[in-house]
Amino acid sequence: MRRARHLNAEVNIINLVDVILVLLIIFMITAPIMAGGVKVRLPKSVVGPVDASDAVNIGIDNAGRISMGESPRTMSLDVFRATIGIYIANRHPKSANIRADARGPVGRLTEVMGVLNDAAKSLNVELKLNIIAEPMAKP
Numbered sequence: 001m002r003r004a005r006h007l008n009a010e011v012n013i014i015n016l017v018d019v020i021l022v023l024l025i026i027f028m029i030t031a032p033i034m035a036g037g038v039k040v041r042l043p044k045s046v047v048g049p050v051d052a053s054d055a056v057n058i059g060i061d062n063a064g065r066i067s068m069g070e071s072p073r074t075m076s077l078d079v080f081r082a083t084i085g086i087y088i089a090n091r092h093p094k095s096a097n098i099r100a101d102a103r104g105p106v107g108r109l110t111e112v113m114g115v116l117n118d119a120a121k122s123l124n125v126e127l128k129l130n131i132i133a134e135p136m137a138k139p
Contacts, residue, residue: 050130055095056087058116062101064108077111085119088127095128 059067065074068087075083087093096116100109113129120127 050097050132051095052097054093055097056093058096058098058112060098060100060104060108060112062103064105066112081115084115085123088119088125089123093127095130097130097132099132
């Protein structure tokens, strides 16, 4: 006659902690790589500090494509016009930080600024527009 085995149903905490620490290290390494949005070469200008808290970040690349936040996904001006009002209504940002590529079309920058002003006015919200630039080299 066979004897019944006793099964051990305990969780091995040491292995669980090891796996969690490895995952944490992987996420800490990949998070900065994933952030950043669209690659933009900023124009140089005399600049001051900009308050980035409670702001929507908008990027315009050299082809005139628009991105919101830190997402690398781009959108057309029509899609931007449709989504920015919803974003402002839900998130209530106090300012918009616009990062426009120095080689990009200036017309797209003015179109984006116009869309932001229209969306803020239609929602009866005051939205400060900041154009982000790199500081000039001091002689």
